Amino acid sequence: MKISVRNLEPTKAKLTITIDQEEFEPYLDTARKEIAEQITVPGFRKGHVPGKLVDQRVGFGAVAGEAVNKAIPDFYSQALQTKEIRPMAQPEIEVVELPQNADDDTKLKFTATVERRPDFELPDLDGMTIEVEKAEITDEDVNNRLEALRQRFATLVGVDRPAQNGDFVNIDLDAQIDGESVDSQEGISYEIGSGTMLDGLDEALEGLSAGEETSFESTLEGGEHEGEKALVKVKVNSVKAEELPELDDDFAQEASEFDTLDELKDEIKKNIESDALGMQATKARDAFIARIEEGLEIPAPKGVKEHMIEQQLQSMGTDKDKATADQKKEAEEAVDKLLEDQMVLDALAEKMDVEVSQSDVFNFLASIAQQYGMDPNQFIQAIMRNGQIGSAVEEVARSKGLLAGMRAVSFTVDGEPLDLSEFLGSDEAEAEAAVDDNESVAAAAAAAAVADSLNASNEENA
Incomplete structure (x- = not known):
């Protein structure tokens, strides 16, 4: 096999690959055998038709076409490895030359134009020390979490006063267009200030007492008159305020297994400190990635970038033709x-010589299946049918490379060593750690899309 490479751009290469006749011949023989299983030739059993007769019966062009379909992916993959080209998209393949008959000594020649990861050098990790911003814990953090717990045990109490922001009201609504009622509802419970219903409702309700009513103009957000302006009449049936329990020992006993409020506060502080360690690990991860990307100018593959921007806009609820500047x-x-991080982490995984096992990938996909409440085996099969297993392999490799890279450097906080062994684990535990907390990555997003599709299909068939 002869390979020549022409770099069209820093992120695009055109490979010209020429295959010697003896390299292509096994693919021709395999194609003949497969075709022989499908045709009937008098005097020969299926699958035992000589190759020359297969060529005569279906034509050498059909045989060569089958052989090319299987040969090109193999030789293309070999060429990428030989020339150390990391593709970031599917190639554009063009067959340039092809033997026309069994005696033709023309070599198979094809080109593959592919967007690739550009060349760049990562810094040496040996002796690298990275300062990490400290995750501070304050009394306010404890008070905020205690207040959130207190909110969970709040009760609603009727009040004899005008409604105000934060109150819960029971209301009747009647929407009218040109004096005719088009939608009415009674006995609706609503929290003033939540903004979960009609525009203008919050402002209309504030200051009203039980038994009072008013009207306001708004745009209907559902039904056959969706988007139309309407006069909305609202009547307040009752007003209730949220009553919070006293922060005392009785509350601690009701809300937890602790006997005193001080004990509950101590437990909350311990939980926050545990969370803070996780935040510290996240800050260390971000600082590590920022450090190895420092000074790098990595051009993004244009086609890949354009496609990803379209997907990003769709996730934002718009498309490229309607999106604002x-x-x-x-x-x-x-x-x-996202692209810079992916390319850097891919290069880091290679630098750290990480290996991805089948169990690594299956664990990664099983974790996503669990989040969606799906059977892991069914989900993994769907991923394989959708051709997305490669993305999962890449993402696991990135995660393992990131962990290995972080273990190779030192972290400090305020000049003191930062121990992240609880989060980074060891080389032996790397496979398990690599699949944690990957919901935001591209591979998981692709896998999650399959889960959404499967769930939607199940709902339609239900």
Whole structure:
């Protein structure tokens, strides 16, 4: 096999691959055998038709076509490895030359134009020390979490006063267009200030007491008159305020297994400290990635970037033709960051010589299946049918490379060593750790899309 490479751009290469006749011949023989299983030739059993007769019966062009379909992916993959080209998209293949008959000594020649990861050098990790911003814990953090717990045990108490923001009211609504009622509802419970119903409702309700009513104009958000302006009449049936329990020992006993409020506060502080360690690990991860990307200028493959921007805009609820300039800028910035991180982590995985096992990938996909409440085996089979297993392999490799890279450097906080062994684990535990907390990555997003599709299909068939 002869390979020549022409770099069209820093992120695009054109490979010209020429296959010697003896390398292509096994593919021709395999194609003849497969075709022989499908045709009937008098005097020969199926599958035992000589190759020359197969060529005569179906034509050498049909045989060569089958052989090319299987040969090109193999030789293309070999060429990528030989020339150390990391593709980031599917190639554009063009067959340039092909033997026309069994005696033709013309070599198979094809080109593959592919967007590739550009060349760049990662910094040496040996002796690298990274300072990490400290995750501070304050009394306010404890009070905020205690207040959230207190909210869970709040009760609603009727009040004899005008309604105000935060109150819960029971209301009747009647929407009218040109004096005719088009939608009415009674006995609706609503929290003033939540903004979960009609525009203008919050402002209309504030200051009303039980038994009082008013009207306001709003745009209907559902039904056959959706989007139309209407006069909405609202009547308040009752007003209730949220009453919070006293922060004392009785509350601690009701809300937890502790006997005193001080004990409950101590437990809350311990939980926050545990969370803070996780935040510290996240800060260390971000600082590590920022450090190895420092000074790098990595061009993004244009076609890949354009496709990802379209996907990003769709996730934002719009498309490239309707998106505003601000939306396009936001999508482009997000994609630039995602692509840079992916390329750097791919290179880091290679630098750290990580290996991805089948169990690594299956564990990764099983974790996503669990989040969606799906059978892991069914989900993994769906991923394989959708051709997305490669993305999962890449993402697991990135995660393992990131962990290995972080274990190779030192982290400090305020000049003191930061121990992240609880989060980074060891080389032996790497496979398990690699599949944790990957909901935001591209591979998981692709897998999650399959889960959504399967769930939707199940609902339609229900």
